[in-house]
Amino acid sequence: MPGGAASYDPEAVRARYLAERDRRLVPGRADIRDLRTDEHFARYRDDPFTPFVDRDPVADNVDVVIVGGGIAGLLAGAQLRKAGVERIRIVDQAGGVGGTWYWNRYPGVMCDVESTIYLPMLEELGTIPTRRYAFGGEILAHLEAVADRFDLGTDALFHTGVTGARWQEDTARWRVRTDRGDELTCRWYVLAVGILNLLKLPAIAGMEDFAGPSFHTARWDYGTTGGGPDEPLTGLADKVVGLIGTGATGIQCVPPLAASAKHLYVFQRTPSAIGERGNRPTDPGFAAGLEPGWQRARMDNFQAIMMGRPTEVDLIDDGWTHHYAAVQHPPRDEGMTTAEYLRRAEKLDYAVMEAHRHRVEELVSDRATAEILKPYYRYICKRPCFHDEYLQALNNPNVTLVDCPAGMERITGQGPVVDGKQFEVDCLIYGTGFQAELTPLFRRSGHDIVGRGGVTLAGKWADGASSLYGMMSRGFPNLFVMPAPGQQAVVTVNYTQLAVLGAEFVGGAIGQLEARGVEVFDVSAEAEEAWTERIVGSYVDSSAVMSACTPSRINNEGHPEAMNPRNGNYGRGLGDWFGYRELLEGWLRDGRFEGLELEVRSTAP
Ligand code: NDP
Numbered sequence: 394m395p396g397g398a399a400s401y402d403p404e405a406v407r408a409r410y411l412a413e414r415d416r417r418l419v420p421g422r423a424d425i426r427d428l429r430t431d432e433h434f435a436r437y438r439d440d441p442f443t444p445f446v447d448r449d450p451v452a453d454n455v456d457v458v459i460v461g462g463g464i465a466g467l468l469a470g471a472q473l474r475k476a477g478v479e480r481i482r483i484v485d486q487a488g489g490v491g492g493t494w495y496w497n498r499y500p501g502v503m504c505d506v507e508s509t510i511y512l513p514m515l516e517e518l519g520t521i522p523t524r525r526y527a528f529g530g531e532i533l534a535h536l537e538a539v540a541d542r543f544d545l546g547t548d549a550l551f552h553t554g555v556t557g558a559r560w561q562e563d564t565a566r567w568r569v570r571t572d573r574g575d576e577l578t579c580r581w582y583v584l585a586v587g588i589l590n591l592l593k594l595p596a597i598a599g600m601e602d603f604a605g606p607s608f609h610t611a612r613w614d615y616g617t618t619g620g621g622p623d624e625p626l627t628g629l630a631d632k633v634v635g636l637i638g639t640g641a642t643g644i645q646c647v648p649p650l651a652a653s654a655k656h657l658y659v660f661q662r663t664p665s666a667i668g669e670r671g672n673r674p675t676d677p678g679f680a681a682g683l684e685p686g687w688q689r690a691r692m693d694n695f696q697a698i699m700m701g702r703p704t705e706v707d708l709i710d711d712g713w714t715h716h717y718a719a720v721q722h723p724p725r726d727e728g729m730t731t732a733e734y735l736r737r738a739e740k741l742d743y744a745v746m747e748a749h750r751h752r753v754e755e756l757v758s759d760r761a762t763a764e765i766l767k768p769y770y771r772y773i774c775k776r777p778c779f780h781d782e783y784l785q786a787l788n789n790p791n792v793t794l795v796d797c798p799a800g801m802e803r804i805t806g807q808g809p810v811v812d813g814k815q816f817e818v819d820c821l822i823y824g825t826g827f828q829a830e831l832t833p834l835f836r837r838s839g840h841d842i843v844g845r846g847g848v849t850l851a852g853k854w855a856d857g858a859s860s861l862y863g864m865m866s867r868g869f870p871n872l873f874v875m876p877a878p879g880q881q882a883v884v885t886v887n888y889t890q891l892a893v894l895g896a897e898f899v900g901g902a903i904g905q906l907e908a909r910g911v912e913v914f915d916v917s918a919e920a921e922e923a924w925t926e927r928i929v930g931s932y933v934d935s936s937a938v939m940s941a942c943t944p945s946r947i948n949n950e951g952h953p954e955a956m957n958p959r960n961g962n963y964g965r966g967l968g969d970w971f972g973y974r975e976l977l978e979g980w981l982r983d984g985r986f987e988g989l990e991l992e993v994r995s996t997a998p
Contacts, residue, residue, distance in 0.1 A: 401743055403736070407941070413769040414943045414951070416798040417663055423950040424596040425828070429839065433601045434594060437609050441616070442498065443488025445552050450574030455480035455548075457903065458569050458579040460555050460838065462545070463492015465875040465892040466585035467536055468513055470545040472900025478907070482577060483549040484569070490540045490549070493589045494533040498622050499610045499642065499824075500649035502529035505670060505779045506887050507709050509679075510692045513889050514539055521680045526672045530622055550575060558582060559843040560870060565913045565992070567871065580912075581903050585875040586838045591828040595637075598803040605808075607821040610642050617820055618653075626653035634658070635808055635816060637801075638824030639665055641776060644783040646824060651786040658816050659787070660795045660809060663775070663943055666749040666768045668712035670779035692890045696970055699886055712779045713886055716745045720772045721966070735938075742771045756784040765796040774942035829946055830878040831956070834858070844869035845915075857959025860916070861924050861988050862977060864898065867916040873899045879960045881928045883968030894974055901981040906991075913992040920988030925959060932958035933965050 428438055456478050459466045462485040470481050487495040504511050508522035512535050515521065520538070523531060540546045554572040561568050567582040569575075592609050608614040615621060619628025626649060634654040636643060639661045650657050694708045701722025707714050723738045750767040757763040766784065768775075787794055795816065801809045808818035828837070835842065835851035842850040845868045853859060853868060860866045863882030864874050876882035876895040885891045906914060936953040944951030962968030963976075980987060 401740055403739060403743075406743055410770050410943075411941060413798075414941065418944050418951045419799045421596070422800060422944060426594045426596050426600075428592050428594055431594075437592065437594065437612060439612065440486075440488050440552065441608075441612055441614055442495070443552070445488075448573065450576070451550060452576045453482075454566070454578045455482050456579065457481045457581045457583060458567065458577055459483045459583040459585055461485055461492060461585035461587055461590070461875075462487065462490040462540070462549060462551075463494070463585065463587050463590075464513060464536065464889055465587060465877075465895060466490075466492070466583070467539050467543075467545060468892050468896035469583050469585055469873075469875060469899045471514065471517075471539060471543040472896040473903060474543040474545075474900075476900045476904025476907070478900075478903060481545065481548065482579070483545055484553050484555055484571060484575075484577075485549065485551055486554045488551050489537070490546060491533045491536045492587050493611075494529055494536060496611045497529060497589075497642070498533075499529075499613045499646050500618075500620065500622055500626060501645040501647075502622055502642075503527060503645060503672075504529075504532060505641065506713070506889075507695070507711065508532075508675075510688065510695055510709065510887050511889050513893055514542075515688050516685065518542060522675055524672055524674055526670060528623065555838075555840045557841045557843070559841075560845060560872075562845065565871075581871050581873065583873045583875070583899055584834070584838055584842075586834070588829045588832075588837065588877050588879075589827040591832060591837055591839075593826045593828050594823060595800070595825050597801055597809075600804040602806050603804050603808065603821055604806040605819050605821065607823070610638075610646060610822060610824045611827075620649075620653065626650065629654040629820070631655050632819040633817065635660060635818035635821045636824055637809070637822065638826065639663070640824065640826055641665070641778050642826065643824035644778050644780050646822070647792070648782040648786040650822075651789045651792045655791065657789075657792045658795055658809075658818060659792065660797055660801060660811070661765065662797055662800055663770075663945070664766045664768045665775065665778040666746065666772055667752070667783055668716060668749060668777060668779045669752070670781050671711060672781060692887060692893075695887060696885060696890060700967075700970060712777065716748075716772060717777060717886065720745055739771070742773060745772045746770075753784060756788075758788050762787055762794050765794060770943035771938075771941075773947075774939070775945040775947060826946075830884075831946065831949060831960075832879075833960075834874060834877070834880055842869065842872070844872070857957040858928075859921055859925050859959065861920050862898075862973075862980075863963070864895065865914075865916050865989075867918060867921045870913045870915045873902070875899070878962075881924065881959070881961070881963065883962050883964065883970050883973045885967075885970060890970075894977060898977045898981065905981070905984055906986075909991075910993050911986075911991045914986065914989045917988055917990050924988075928961050928963060929958045931963070931965050932961040934958075935966075 462483040508527035556570050556572050558567050558569045566578040569577045606617040618626040620626040633656045635658045637660045691708050697704050698714045698718045720742045723741050725734050753763050753766045797811045801811050803810050808816045848868050858880045860881045863876050863880045878884040939948040939953035942948045949956050963973045
């Protein structure tokens with residue numbers, strides 16, 4: 394590995410990493426403007442892509458309401474269709490399906506998980522992605538095709554936010570209200586709100602004074618920039634642009650912005666570790682050798698490697714399987730003590746980070762710029778990034794990288810101020826991400842979910858999740874929550890694989906419940922207690938290692954000790970994916986509805 398570990402001095406490395414952490418671990422670092430209530434920035438949430446059309450409120454009774462028309466909601470809908478469910482309404486704030494791929498249309502948007510495992514239902518739709526890593530437009534078109542195939546768009550209510558859902562004991566239905574005055578009732582209620590649905594807008598002094606156009610990357614304003622996701626941003630030819638954020642989103646925007654703007658300032662708080670992506674058109678022979686079931690097998694191969702399981706072949710063979718899997722699961726020799734193993738893990742991590750720092754040196758010509766781009770923290774500390782053009786784009790003479798490890802001082806009418814220096818920009822773009830995994834489900838769902846006895850999910854989960862399989866919760870009958878990180882399920886780098894499993898479970902379970910004439914299910918107290926105990930029991934407190942990390946979403950912005958074991962995973966660490974799937978599939982197979990209390994109708998429908 395280039396840069397290797399030959400000159401490795403663990404004490405010196407630790408000291409350097411801690412010093413870099415401390416430059417970033419500053420008060421107020423995680424403060425945000427809450428876009429749900431912030432009047433000044435309320436327009437940041439508006440949909441720039443689809444005109445809002447007035448409509449009459451809808452009042453009806455359906456089988457299933459699904460909140461969210463992204464990957465999880467669409468897959469749940471598809472599986473429900475397969476189970477024979479007819480009346481399904483997806484409700485989404487967006488103007489169409491696609492979820493995160495509906496909203497994120499910034500220039501250069503793509504997915505760094507391989508397209509053959511990220512795009513769901515490729516076999517059902519007979520589709521082969523055009524590139525190894527798909528751009529956003531192709532992903533959105535594919536998700537629209539899934540919606541069409543299973544007729545999920547016709548009855549969907551778009552540009553509609555759910556304002557409340559309440560369980561009706563007398564009718565054994567959920568009553569769902571929306572901000573368009575709709576009143577829906579449904580037998581089954583499915584939450585598929587995702588983890589990237591709440592924009593994160595940092596609180597920066599003076600930000601509301603900025604005089605020019607500004608927006609978040611998940612609501613790209615092509616009216617200001619001109620062009621499109623794959624077209625030159627013609628409106629920026631005479632504009633100075635400021636981009637805040639260098640995470641997975643920020644780095645993807647930089648090459649197109651650099652190509653179009655008069656000048657681009659990139660404000661970087663923490664450099665990402667940016668590995669090679671190696672994008673290319675899909676091999677023309679790829680489809681020829683595929684057997685039925687190939688996509689699941691390919692997803693499983695990736696997942697097995699990500700979990701450190703021995704495999705004969707690495708089908709994906711990219712930075713995730715080489716670097717991420719390696720540092721998560723260093724080989725452990727027989728008889729090795731924990732301390733020895735941890736030292737090995739640290740050394741391996743160092744070698745991987747050295748390779749990333751070396752890549753910066755190779756690709757960035759200005760030495761000072763290269764220095765501030767080098768990530769000094771462990772690879773496990775932050776979500777890694779992959780890109781083939783980002784670092785090179787920083788060599789453009791019209792691009793300036795501005796180092797602001799403690800964040801920017803303030804924003805004035807003219808633009809950001811860093812270290813007392815005013816950067817004058819015409820347009821300011823926030824690539825500052827989302828209130829993601831650690832944000833509780835009840836906040837991400839954006840509405841009160843009121844179960845039996847008037848208990849809210851927010852109230853019940855205030856001190857952490859409490860569930861069966863991370864998908865059902867006692868006191869909230871007939872409610873399914875699609876599995877996601879931070880809520881007693883498992884974590885997968887390829888989110889689609891988790892959504893596929895969740896959807897198969899929801900579709901399979903509702904199909905069986907309907908067939909058995911079950912009117913109401915609730916989770917038994919014992920089953921929920923047992924599941925929650927398993928989650929808490931397998932929680933590994935990694936705060937000793939993670940507190941040395943640069944602050945990030947993964948370590949709770951520098952406070953891993955405050956993470957709640959109840960919001961952990963099934964199994965240690967990121968969770969036991971294969972064990973979790975076996976449990977869910979076994980539960981469906983044996984058809985005994987174990988862990989549920991059922992009320993059965995006298996006659997099946
Ligand atoms: P991130 O949260 O990963 O990054 C936000 C960026 O904004 C960071 O660089 C952060 O700095 C910076 N930032 C936040 N607040 C401030 C501030 N006050 N001053 C200066 N900088 C600030 O968001 P992204 O949108 O990049 O990515 C979010 C997630 O979306 C990813 O983790 C991934 O899950 C998904 N995604 C996936 C893609 C894919 O290819 N699969 C592509 C894009 C997104 P700091 O690092 O210091 O916090």
